[in-house]
Amino acid sequence: MSWHDHFHLIGPALALLIGSGVVLAADMLWPRRAPVWGLTLLALALAALYALWHGVSGTRGTAFEGAIVVDDYSIFFAFVILTTAAAVTLAAREWAAAFDQTPEFFALLLVSAGAMVVLVQSVDLIMIFVALETTSIAQFVMAGIARDDRGSEAGLKYLLTGAVAAAVLLYGFTFLWGLSGTTQLAGIAAFVALADDGLRLPLILAFVFVAAGFGFKMAIVPFHAWVPDVYQGAPIPVASFLSVASKAAGFAVVLRVFYTGLGGGGTFIANEWAIMFGVFAAASMLFGNMGALLQTNVKRLLGYSSIAQAGNIAVGLAAVAAGSTLGPSGVLFFIGTYVATNLGAFLTVLVVSQRLGSDEMSAYAGLIRRSPVAASILALCLLSLTGIPPTAGFIAKVYVFNAAVRTDEAWLIGLVAIAVVNTAISAYYYLRWVRTMLLDAPADDSAFAPSYPAQAALAAAAIGVLFIGLIPTPLMAAAQRAAEVLQ
Amino acid sequence: MLTLFLLLPLAGAVLVLLLPRERAHEAKWVALLFAGSAFAVSVVAFVLFDRDTPGYQFVDSVEWIRAADAGFSIRYIVGLDGLSAPLVLLLGLLTTVSVLVSWNIELRVKEYFAYLLVLEAAVAGVFLSLDLIQFFLFWELELVPMYMLISIWGSGRKEYSAMKFLLFTLAGSAFMLVGFLLLGFAAGTFEIAELTANAPAEAAVPLGLIFWAIMLAFLVKLPVFPLHTWLPDAHTDAPTAVSVMLAGVLLKMGGYGILRIVLPILPQQAHDFRLVLAALAGISVIYGAIVTLQQKDLKRLIAYSSVSHMGYVLLGVSAMGALGLSGAALQMFTHGAITGLLFVVVGLIYDRTHTRDIAQLSGLMHRMPLIGTVTVVAGLASLGLPGMAGFVAELTTFLGAMPTQPVATIAAIFGVVLSAGYILWMVQRVFHGPPSPRWAHLTDAGTWWERTAMGSLVVVILAVGIYPALLTDTVQAGIAPIARIVEAVA
Numbered sequence: 001m002s003w004h005d006h007f008h009l010i011g012p013a014l015a016l017l018i019g020s021g022v023v024l025a026a027d028m029l030w031p032r033r034a035p036v037w038g039l040t041l042l043a044l045a046l047a048a049l050y051a052l053w054h055g056v057s058g059t060r061g062t063a064f065e066g067a068i069v070v071d072d073y074s075i076f077f078a079f080v081i082l083t084t085a086a087a088v089t090l091a092a093r094e095w096a097a098a099f100d101q102t103p104e105f106f107a108l109l110l111v112s113a114g115a116m117v118v119l120v121q122s123v124d125l126i127m128i129f130v131a132l133e134t135t136s137i138a139q140f141v142m143a144g145i146a147r148d149d150r151g152s153e154a155g156l157k158y159l160l161t162g163a164v165a166a167a168v169l170l171y172g173f174t175f176l177w178g179l180s181g182t183t184q185l186a187g188i189a190a191f192v193a194l195a196d197d198g199l200r201l202p203l204i205l206a207f208v209f210v211a212a213g214f215g216f217k218m219a220i221v222p223f224h225a226w227v228p229d230v231y232q233g234a235p236i237p238v239a240s241f242l243s244v245a246s247k248a249a250g251f252a253v254v255l256r257v258f259y260t261g262l263g264g265g266g267t268f269i270a271n272e273w274a275i276m277f278g279v280f281a282a283a284s285m286l287f288g289n290m291g292a293l294l295q296t297n298v299k300r301l302l303g304y305s306s307i308a309q310a311g312n313i314a315v316g317l318a319a320v321a322a323g324s325t326l327g328p329s330g331v332l333f334f335i336g337t338y339v340a341t342n343l344g345a346f347l348t349v350l351v352v353s354q355r356l357g358s359d360e361m362s363a364y365a366g367l368i369r370r371s372p373v374a375a376s377i378l379a380l381c382l383l384s385l386t387g388i389p390p391t392a393g394f395i396a397k398v399y400v401f402n403a404a405v406r407t408d409e410a411w412l413i414g415l416v417a418i419a420v421v422n423t424a425i426s427a428y429y430y431l432r433w434v435r436t437m438l439l440d441a442p443a444d445d446s447a448f449a450p451s452y453p454a455q456a457a458l459a460a461a462a463i464g465v466l467f468i469g470l471i472p473t474p475l476m477a478a479a480q481r482a483a484e485v486l487q
Numbered sequence: 488m489l490t491l492f493l494l495l496p497l498a499g500a501v502l503v504l505l506l507p508r509e510r511a512h513e514a515k516w517v518a519l520l521f522a523g524s525a526f527a528v529s530v531v532a533f534v535l536f537d538r539d540t541p542g543y544q545f546v547d548s549v550e551w552i553r554a555a556d557a558g559f560s561i562r563y564i565v566g567l568d569g570l571s572a573p574l575v576l577l578l579g580l581l582t583t584v585s586v587l588v589s590w591n592i593e594l595r596v597k598e599y600f601a602y603l604l605v606l607e608a609a610v611a612g613v614f615l616s617l618d619l620i621q622f623f624l625f626w627e628l629e630l631v632p633m634y635m636l637i638s639i640w641g642s643g644r645k646e647y648s649a650m651k652f653l654l655f656t657l658a659g660s661a662f663m664l665v666g667f668l669l670l671g672f673a674a675g676t677f678e679i680a681e682l683t684a685n686a687p688a689e690a691a692v693p694l695g696l697i698f699w700a701i702m703l704a705f706l707v708k709l710p711v712f713p714l715h716t717w718l719p720d721a722h723t724d725a726p727t728a729v730s731v732m733l734a735g736v737l738l739k740m741g742g743y744g745i746l747r748i749v750l751p752i753l754p755q756q757a758h759d760f761r762l763v764l765a766a767l768a769g770i771s772v773i774y775g776a777i778v779t780l781q782q783k784d785l786k787r788l789i790a791y792s793s794v795s796h797m798g799y800v801l802l803g804v805s806a807m808g809a810l811g812l813s814g815a816a817l818q819m820f821t822h823g824a825i826t827g828l829l830f831v832v833v834g835l836i837y838d839r840t841h842t843r844d845i846a847q848l849s850g851l852m853h854r855m856p857l858i859g860t861v862t863v864v865a866g867l868a869s870l871g872l873p874g875m876a877g878f879v880a881e882l883t884t885f886l887g888a889m890p891t892q893p894v895a896t897i898a899a900i901f902g903v904v905l906s907a908g909y910i911l912w913m914v915q916r917v918f919h920g921p922p923s924p925r926w927a928h929l930t931d932a933g934t935w936w937e938r939t940a941m942g943s944l945v946v947v948i949l950a951v952g953i954y955p956a957l958l959t960d961t962v963q964a965g966i967a968p969i970a971r972i973v974e975a976v977a
Binding site: 326387388389390394395398399405408409410416417420421424428438439472476 | 552553559620623624625627628630631634635638639646650653654657658661662664665668669671672691692
């Protein structure tokens with residue numbers, strides 16, 4: 001394998017990193033006049049084309065001594081990440097125009113997205129850690145980029161919790177390496193398969209640490225405390241990116257580490273990690289929904305809501321551990337629908353809050369009369385988050401719960417019961433918001449429409465939500481294909 | 488044909504929304520056209536329905552989600568049998584009536600009719616679906632238009648009532664989904680026909696638990712004491728047309744679910760718990776009737792009478808025999824028509840007097856003889872007077888339930904006495920008595936849409952009462968296979 005074969009396999013990520021350099025260089029050459037927004041989109045488009053080329057040309061394989069792979073799984077998530085980054089960029093145009101550190105923001109966004117693409121390609125503990133830290137450090141800066149009080153608080157809070165999480169994760173990785181003598185997931189899997197019962201405790205310790213470290217990225221309870229503050233304090237484009245791309249990448253790497261690295265659901269410790277994710281799932285749904293019930297700030301509400309949604313995905317993880325054949329594709333399918341839905345919700349909030357100058361629920365009163373497009377799309381996405389047909393969220397929940405039920409484990413069926421009760425609880429705050437937009441009298445009647453790029457991003461999200469809801473088979477098939485390579 | 492019945496209201500809803508703003512007042516005509524066409528389709532289906540052929544008719548089936556190797560295939564499949572045919576007919580009729588009684592609506596007209604039509608499509612989906620997941624999809628879809636209709640166009644504490652309705656239904660249906668998934672997993676299919684033919688003998692959890700998980704959603708919807716508290720609030724605060732739909736067809740979703748899904752698939756569990764069901768039925772009838780007697784608000788009175796009357800449906804179910812089940816199915820149709828009509832006249836009275844306080848109404852018969860007469864007809868039908876639709880259903884239910892559930896049946900028969908009390912007392916207070924000068928300016932129902940709305944339902948009530956075979960033949964064709972399954976376990 002010559003050097004350019006190696007680089008060919010990380011082509012999409014390279015395109016993003018080079019794009020990031022180009023954005024900064026352009027800003028240096030033509031300060032404040034460089035078309036950084038366009039360059040960012042261009043870099044994302046090139047990366048997406050590259051990933052598409054990987055996909056259709058059948059490019060699969062490993063590079064860098066087996067640290068990096070290109071497989072259906074990595075391509076699935078590369079598209080998730082690139083779509084999210086592109087949608088955030090489109091919708092953030094107006095916000096960026098009023099902001100004096102636009103080039104830095106877009107450069108960081110590209111670095112972060114690039115590192116995430118590498119992250120979902122990594123099958124080696126060291127590579128995973130490096131990619132995870134690269135994307136995290138870019139995100140720490142992005143969270144605090146506004147440099148006002150709230151923004152700085154958000155940035156610092158995110159940095160401190162992130163640093164602790166990284167330490168815990170590294171500690172877990174050290175255990176795994178110390179036990180198995182290898183950092184490659186396939187090697188660890190081979191070791192676990194042969195391990196005897198005496199290694200149960202050290203292995204459980206190792207994966208509890210690893211899960212705790214990743215739990216921060218996935219934003220599941222009990223590693224969620226940063227979420228509401230950071231989502232509220234960080235600029236909304238950053239919060240959107242964190243809540244969608246970062247969370248998706250977190251779940252992607254967790255699924256890969258636990259499924260490939262620990263040898264799927266058939267190992268002697270599968271039951272323990274199934275229960276661990278089950279507890280995380282139940283706690284995330286309960287705390288997320290309880291926290292969201294009384295929120296009046298929409299960014300905080302979406303923060304808590306995304307914790308609860310992570311709980312739903314974690315139900316899928318627990319099902320995976322319990323040996324469900326539907327589980328891995330369930331996690332992927334749910335993430336796919338979550339991307340469309342949550343992007344739609346966050347980006348509408350971005351567009352609307354920009355115009356209204358407020359993140360308070362009361363500012364959304366009567367939005368349907370002021371901006372029918374934004375209000376309808378937001379309402380659609382909120383229905384999807386609740387899980388009401390004919391939206392994507394309905395099918396996603398049915399699919400994941402079905403996967404959990406099919407494990408035939410009584411406690412997982414109990415977990416599904418907790419999940420469906422939480423769906424009913426979440427309806428209260430999601431639909432209260434819908435009601436505010438559709439029913440209440442607006443404070444003032446001035447109409448407004450999102451900018452055209454923002455409209456394009458919103459329309460794409462809304463079409464995604466409806467399309468997946470009505471014709472779920474294509475995404476389902478893609479998720480199943482991607483999940484197959486894990487086995 | 489059934490798919491057409493599903494799509495017509497949806498197409499109507501889209502068309503209504505596409506009307507330009509300045510032509511919004513034409514929305515009602517579009518809605519009437521599409522609701523009327525759907526009604527016509529339901530009439531054609533009811534007439535063409537072959538009562539001698541067993542099984543589902545007019546079946547449309549398309550593969551919707553294909554993931555068979557992973558155990559997640561869902562078909563779009565609709566069909567009609569003797570159980571669903573009358574309910575679909577009722578749905579077509581009551582939606583048309585609902586459009587008519589909404590003729591004067593002025594607030595956000597386009598959205599109103601769009602939601603009403605989406606509601607029809609969702610309920611139609613529930614009555615026609617032959618796949619559990621598809622059934623659940625339509626069951627949930629019904630929530631959104633209903634929530635909007637109550638909370639935008641309602642009155643009083645409309646937002647509270649709408650949210651209460653929503654949360655009660657969602658909490659119930661949440662467990663229904665778990666039950667469906669468990670059944671689907673145990674049997675390897677979500678199709679109702681296959682599940683009925685090869686009901687799973689065991690599942691991951693005891694079948695009794697699955698029974699209650701699914702039953703809970705249907706008992707909330709029916710509703711049965713003590714899960715009924717959402718109903719009076721929703722009815723009182725909903726606009727007239729929505730009350731008509733709610734009492735007329737939405738409550739029937741609960742009874743329909745029990746007959747279509749619970750009894751055929753889990754007959755043993757239903758048989759094991761029949762005493763609990765009978766007790767719930769008896770309590771609902773008596774409790775509902777006693778609370779009805781105390782109501783001062785006209786709409787609340789009829790709402791509570793629904794709790795009482797829907798208890799008969801559950802009583803018929805708990806009898807676990809062909810006669811009782813037929814009674815339950817008949818009661819669903821007749822209660823839908825009768826209570827639908829009662830809500831229509833209450834709406835017409837409220838439009839004129841702007842009060843529903845019974846104490847303030849008096850001697851209305853002098854001012855509005857037509858509305859008064861129709862109310863008397865509906866009231867008499869409601870209390871089960873022979874020659875009216877209600878009598879047929881109640882008699883069948885009691886005959887079916889008496890041998891196996893004597894205590895609950897006697898309680899329910901006592902409920903009929905009470906219902907005579909509250910209906911006649913209501914008629915006496917509102918329509919008779921000295922004419923109040925305050926209402927001297929009122930006019931009777933004069934417009935064509937008011938008369939058509941009332942007239943069509945009166946015709947149905949009298950027709951079924953005088954010649955019950957119109958309905959009973961179809962219902963018995965639908966009930967026979969269910970009764971065979973249920974009687975086999977007894």
